[in-house]
Amino acid sequence: MSPNILGWQLPSLPKSRGKRVLVFAGFVLVLVVLSRCAFRGAPTAAATSEEIRVLIAAPENSIRIRAQDLRCPRIGDLGLVHAIEVRTQAKGLLVIPLREERQSDAMSEPAFVLDDGNVDITWLGPATWTTGAASNANSSRQHFGRLTVHAADDGSLRCVLHAPLELYVTGVIAAEMGTSFPPAALAAQAIAARGFALTARARRKDSQDFDVFDDERDQVYRGVDAAPSLIEAVRATTDLVLAYDGTLLRSYYASTCGGRTRDGYAFFRDVPREPFRGVVCEACSDSPLYRWSRKIERGAFTQLGCGRSGSLSFELFADDDRGDLEKVRITGPHGAVIAPASSLSRLRPLPSRWIDSIRDRGDDVEVRGRGFGHGVGLCQYGARGYARAGWSCTAILQHYFPGASITHLRDL
Ligand SMILES: [Zn+2]
Structure with missing residues (x-):
C-alpha cells in the first residue's frame, strides 16, 4: 500500500493481514465509542465523533435487527436478546425482543407496545438487519451506530441510522466505486463522499430528521465495508474534505x-x-461507457408526437459548451416537434446527456453519446x-x- 496516496507523507499500515484486522478493529472501536459519547451528550473534541443520519430506504412495516448487546433504552433491560423486531401496528409500534435467532413469534419474549410510535435501538459492535422485504439481499451488511425507528402516518416504518461518519464513508466508497480501484482513487472518493454527506447534512439539519438518503438521491450506502483498501482510504483521509474560499464544497462526482x-x-x-x-x-x-450507443424503437417516438410512419431527422440543441442535450427538434413527414432531453430519456434511459448523434435506422433510432452520469x-x-x-x-x-x-x- 502506498504510504503517500494523498501526495503527502503518511504512516503506512502494517503489512500483515492479522495486523490489518487489529487496526480495523481499533478503528471501529474508537469511532463507536466516540459516537456513543456524542449520543449521551458528553463533550467530544475529536472530529471523528461526527455522525451522519442515514434514512434507510423502504423498510416497509417491519425490521429485524441482530447484534450483540442490543438495547432499547425506553423499555428497560432486555437481557441477552439476539435480535429485536419492530413492527408498525394500529397504535404505534410493537417491539419484540428475540432471545433466539430463529425464535417464532409464539415463543418470543413479551412484546412492548409504544403508542407514540418512536423507539431508539442501540448496540455494540456491528448489527445486521432485514426489513419487511424478507428477501432483502443486504441482510449480511454490517451497520454501526444506533437506529431510530418511527411509525409513519401511512403505516410504514421510518428508520434513521445514526452512523459514525467515517464508517459510513467506507460503505459509500464500496457502493459507489468498489474496492478494487487504486488507493489514490479510493482516497479521492473518500474525500468527495465525506464532503457530499456533510453538505447534505448542513442543508437538511433544520428541516429533516435525516441527513442523507441511502440511495442515488444522495449517495448509495448499503452498510459498512471492511475491505482493507477501503479502510486504508478512510484512515488516510479521516476528517478531510474539499473546501473552496473557506467553505465546505459540495463535492459532486459521477462515474x-x-x-x-x-x-x-x-x-x-x-x-x-x-x-x-x-x-x-x-x-x-x-470505462465501459466512455462511448455508448442505445437503440430506441422507432414506434416509441409517437409518444413525443411524431407520426408512426416515415423517416425522422434529428437536430440537437446543447445547453452548455460540452454538448449536453437540452432539446431536440424531430422532423418527419408529419411536421416537426421539439422534445426536451428528459422526454428522450423517458423513451429509454440513457447513460448521460452528452449526445453526439441521433439517427433513424429504420426499425430503430440510434442514439450515440459519451460518459455515464x-x-x-x-x-x-x-x-x-x-x-x-x-x-x-x-x-x-x-x-x-x-x-x-x-x-x-x-x-x-
Ligand atoms: Zn473522465
Missing part, C-alpha cells in the same frame, strides 16, 4: 465524464463556478486512470475541482 467534465454551475446552480468549471479528462477512456466534479473512472498513471489523491482532486483545497474539518 465517467466521457473526456470532459460538465460545467457544474450550468447543471446544479448551487455550486461556485471556479471549482466546477468543466475540465478535460484524459483518463476515463477505459451527470459528469459534474470528480470523474470516478478518470480518477482510476490518473491513479494508475501515478497521480496522487491530491493531484486528482485538484484536477477535477480547480482552486479547491483539501482541508481538515476542524479548520472550517
Whole structure:
C-alpha cells in the first residue's frame, strides 16, 4: 500500500493481514465509542465523533435487527436478546425482543407496545438487519451506530441510522466505486463522499430528521465495508474534505465524464463556478461507457408526437459548451416537434446527456453519446486512470475541482 496516496507523507499500515484486522478493529472501536459519547451528550473534541443520519430506504412495516448487546433504552433491560423486531401496528409500534435467532413469534419474549410510535435501538459492535422485504439481499451488511425507528402516518416504518461518519464513508466508497480501484482513487472518493454527506447534512439539519438518503438521491450506502483498501482510504483521509474560499464544497462526482467534465454551475446552480468549471479528462477512456450507443424503437417516438410512419431527422440543441442535450427538434413527414432531453430519456434511459448523434435506422433510432452520469466534479473512472498513471489523491482532486483545497474539518 502506498504510504503517500494523498501526495503527502503518511504512516503506512502494517503489512500483515492479522495486523490489518487489529487496526480495523481499533478503528471501529474508537469511532463507536466516540459516537456513543456524542449520543449521551458528553463533550467530544475529536472530529471523528461526527455522525451522519442515514434514512434507510423502504423498510416497509417491519425490521429485524441482530447484534450483540442490543438495547432499547425506553423499555428497560432486555437481557441477552439476539435480535429485536419492530413492527408498525394500529397504535404505534410493537417491539419484540428475540432471545433466539430463529425464535417464532409464539415463543418470543413479551412484546412492548409504544403508542407514540418512536423507539431508539442501540448496540455494540456491528448489527445486521432485514426489513419487511424478507428477501432483502443486504441482510449480511454490517451497520454501526444506533437506529431510530418511527411509525409513519401511512403505516410504514421510518428508520434513521445514526452512523459514525467515517464508517459510513467506507460503505459509500464500496457502493459507489468498489474496492478494487487504486488507493489514490479510493482516497479521492473518500474525500468527495465525506464532503457530499456533510453538505447534505448542513442543508437538511433544520428541516429533516435525516441527513442523507441511502440511495442515488444522495449517495448509495448499503452498510459498512471492511475491505482493507477501503479502510486504508478512510484512515488516510479521516476528517478531510474539499473546501473552496473557506467553505465546505459540495463535492459532486459521477462515474465517467466521457473526456470532459460538465460545467457544474450550468447543471446544479448551487455550486461556485471556479471549482466546477468543466475540465478535460484524459483518463476515463477505459470505462465501459466512455462511448455508448442505445437503440430506441422507432414506434416509441409517437409518444413525443411524431407520426408512426416515415423517416425522422434529428437536430440537437446543447445547453452548455460540452454538448449536453437540452432539446431536440424531430422532423418527419408529419411536421416537426421539439422534445426536451428528459422526454428522450423517458423513451429509454440513457447513460448521460452528452449526445453526439441521433439517427433513424429504420426499425430503430440510434442514439450515440459519451460518459455515464451527470459528469459534474470528480470523474470516478478518470480518477482510476490518473491513479494508475501515478497521480496522487491530491493531484486528482485538484484536477477535477480547480482552486479547491483539501482541508481538515476542524479548520472550517
Ligand atoms: Zn473522465
